[in-house]
Amino acid sequence: MTAPLRLLTVHAHPDDEASKGSSTVARYRDEGVESSLVCCTGGEEGDILNKAADSPEVRADLGTVRRRELQRAADIIGYEHVHMLGYRDSGMKDTPSNDHPDSFHRAPLDEAVGRLVAIIRQRRPHVIVTYADDQQGYQHPDHVKVNDISVPAFTAAGDPDAYGDLGEPWQPLKMYYTTWSRARIKAMHDKFIELGLESPYGEGWFTRPSTDDKVTTRVEISGYYQVRVDALLAQTAEFNTALNAAGARVAGDVQKAAALRAQLAAAQKQLAAIKAAAAAASKAAGNQSKATPAPTYATTGASGGAGGDD
Numbered sequence: 001m002t003a004p005l006r007l008l009t010v011h012a013h014p015d016d017e018a019s020k021g022s023s024t025v026a027r028y029r030d031e032g033v034e035s036s037l038v039c040c041t042g043g044e045e046g047d048i049l050n051k052a053a054d055s056p057e058v059r060a061d062l063g064t065v066r067r068r069e070l071q072r073a074a075d076i077i078g079y080e081h082v083h084m085l086g087y088r089d090s091g092m093k094d095t096p097s098n099d100h101p102d103s104f105h106r107a108p109l110d111e112a113v114g115r116l117v118a119i120i121r122q123r124r125p126h127v128i129v130t131y132a133d134d135q136q137g138y139q140h141p142d143h144v145k146v147n148d149i150s151v152p153a154f155t156a157a158g159d160p161d162a163y164g165d166l167g168e169p170w171q172p173l174k175m176y177y178t179t180w181s182r183a184r185i186k187a188m189h190d191k192f193i194e195l196g197l198e199s200p201y202g203e204g205w206f207t208r209p210s211t212d213d214k215v216t217t218r219v220e221i222s223g224y225y226q227v228r229v230d231a232l233l234a235q236t237a238e239f240n241t242a243l244n245a246a247g248a249r250v251a252g253d254v255q256k257a258a259a260l261r262a263q264l265a266a267a268q269k270q271l272a273a274i275k276a277a278a279a280a281a282s283k284a285a286g287n288q289s290k291a292t293p294a295p296t297y298a299t300t301g302a303s304g305g306a307g308g309d310d
Ligand SMILES: [Zn+2]
Pocket: 012, 013, 016, 140, 143
């Protein structure tokens, strides 16, 4: 038996593993690929968008809550291993949390690369999936830093002269950048409109710089979209109520709407047929009551009896 292929993904915050490429990981998992997740920060700066989950206890210990949610999402997606890189969420650009000494974006490059190298050497992935160098669309300092550390770690992991005390060298074969696709967003947007539904995709999605021209690889995820929805739902502190607003349930909703519309069309057709039959019946009944008084009815009955002998 050949050894399984291994995949390692690098993400910035808890919930990124759900929103980016989760269906892809689920699909490869089903094909027997062993997958590991590296999450660089604890998500301490996440917004509690779900008001139902907002309590003093959750606020006091958001890191622990998010770590638990991350594990739940990772289980749903099918990750075998979850590694925390151990840094603090840096928050959005120009916010006070950017200055926190433990924040990921302030971490010395050498140190952060070393932590990732140690995980790569432990998990020995053939393929690494990380963020792109071009992040004009969403410039979170932690997301930018994910690329900053992944590129040198990819090479250093296989270099016996680099980080010699951090395990046996292992050279991954390929590295992919995960990215959003405007074509996909537009297709979903158009489907909403076509179905007469309100699209969750506002103007911002279509003015955001597109990176579609850089896409080299597309992964078929039919049958795996629900994994993404379920993994996002597992991140209840941040995502639960945002789901509807942000259209993360798009596929499920569109499918449901299409099924309901099909049901409605079938019901309307049935209703029309019933109405037509009722109209015909009442017309026939009307004709009969006009044209066939009781004695004639008896004659008709006799001829019917004759017919019955055939
Ligand atoms: Zn993030």
